[in-house]
Amino acid sequence: MIGLLTIGQSPRPDIEPGLAAILGAPTVCVGALDGVDVDAVTGESGIETRLADGSTALVRHDALGPLLQDAVDRLPARVRLAAYLCTGSMPAIGRKGLLLLDTGALLRGTVGALADRRRLGVLSLPSDLDTARECWSPYAGEVRCAAADPYGEGPDVRRAGAALAAEGAELLLLDCMGFTAGDRDAAARTGLPVIWPTGVLGHAIAALSATEKTVPVIGEGERV
Structure with a gap:
């Protein structure tokens, strides 16, 4: 069984089906905000995430x-x-005996391998747009950014992708786990390659879970 940790509330119907299609293995999703007073841990700035009712919080x-x-x-x-x-x-x-994958680190490695010396178009949450260029510039030759909202409350993915393509982007990054396979397909209508975080994570998990019985016990706090 594969564990999934969302910083919002479980379940994540926007993410879990995409992973299930890749993994073909049972998963269990736990949310950092499950059973928590959301107002006590959110504010005007922070990391945007999805709640169980489909709304978002920082x-x-x-x-x-x-x-x-x-x-x-x-x-x-x-x-x-x-x-x-x-x-x-x-x-x-972390905890003893758990191999915890850092999806952000996996994604940065993937972008670095694909976007080196290339113009990367980043489709960013509106709440992250101001920092997106600084975040991804170390991993690409050049970065262009546009806001797109997978949670349905802001700019459209297809239009944002088309705008980045018009600016000369050579590949696109969907910079949020909330982007679905449908969002990936919408961005791909630009004709550009699309880096989809759920796909990156799913295939990394699949590679590890194929040898899950041989995963070593690691110390608390260790992760990859």
């Missing part, structure tokens, strides 16, 4: 570490492989 950075550690502790004991459902930088947490 989780304060200072609250994130303890919330995620509690979520890790609530994963079933038999879960030995888990992953963050977030493309941002996550705190160093």
Whole structure:
């Protein structure tokens, strides 16, 4: 069984079906905000995430570490492989015997391998648009950014992708786990290659879970 950690609330119907299509293995999703007073840990700035009712909230950075550690502790004991459902930088947490995948690190490695010396078009959440260029510039030859909202409250993915293509982008990055396979397909209508975080994560998990019985026990707080 594969553990999934969302910084919002579970379930994540926008992410779990895409992963299931790749993995073909059972998953269990735990949310950092499950059973939590959301108003007490959110604010005007932070990491945007989806709640169980489909709305979004900004989780304060200072609250994130303890919330995620509690979520890790609530994963079933038999879960030995888990992953963050977030493309941002996550705190160093974990538990003994759990291999915890940092999706943001996987995505940065993928972008660095594909976008070196190329013009990367980043489709960013509106709440992250101001920092998107700085975040991705170390991994690409040049970065252009446009706002797109997978949660249906802001700019359209297809239009944002078309705008970036018109600016000379050579490939597109969907910079949020909330972007679905449908969003990927909409961005791909530009004719450009699209980096889809759920696809990157799903195939990384599949590669590891093929040898899951041989995953070593690691120390608390260690992750990849």
